[in-house]
Amino acid sequence: MTYFDRKLEKQLKDREIEKQVKEAGNRLLNLPSSTDDLLTLPDKVENFLAYVEQEPSKSMIAELDAPYKDEQMKEIFQLIGAAFENMPHVSTHSYNKVVSIIDTIAKVKLCLVMLDLECDALVVEMFQNFLKIIRSNYPPAVLSAMETIMNLVIDESEDISLDLLS
Incomplete structure (x- = not known):
């Protein structure tokens, strides 16, 4: 695999993670109705955030900013x-x-x-x-x-x- 193939693969992976982080944040905006649901959502978010790099891209940072009123x-x-x-x-x-x-x-x-x-x-x-x-x-x-x-x-x-x- 060439350098450019690896870079493209990484960019695609990063975009998918950004999408999943955004979706999880939107789910938090529509708060779960039960405590159990609230406790399972962090599991999902934790899995996505585990893939965020130490120095995330600008688009990832935008997804991680406080989106809540x-x-x-x-x-x-x-x-x-x-x-x-x-x-x-x-x-x-x-x-x-x-x-x-x-x-x-x-x-x-x-x-x-x-x-x-x-x-x-x-x-x-x-x-x-x-x-x-x-x-x-x-x-x-x-x-x-x-x-x-x-x-x-x-x-x-x-x-x-x-x-x-x-």
Whole structure:
């Protein structure tokens, strides 16, 4: 296979991945009706994103930019909150997805977007869910991610509400 054949093959593959990433993003714009559906969509997105290179093309970057309006982000946060509230037992597949979501929120500081969007009630609900679901059998990494999220929110909050304090 020549250099140009490999380059053309790579471009075609990149375009297909861009198309799949865009389709997955559009599916997120039309939020799934159930927590289970929301938890399976990241599996699909994760598979597509695994093929995105360290320095993606301009067209790929355009597909990865935040395509969501504030209200859509609030709905996504509500579904994520529901996933936390119903965090399953450690041995289930859903548990691994919720842990992945918690880890991602901690790593990319997504909880700060919740503050920017003034999702105060959702932040309080998230804290309550974390405190309610924390179990001694959770791996230290899960507890650490929860702690990171809570610390970020407290550190970055201009005013800490009485609901959050309680």
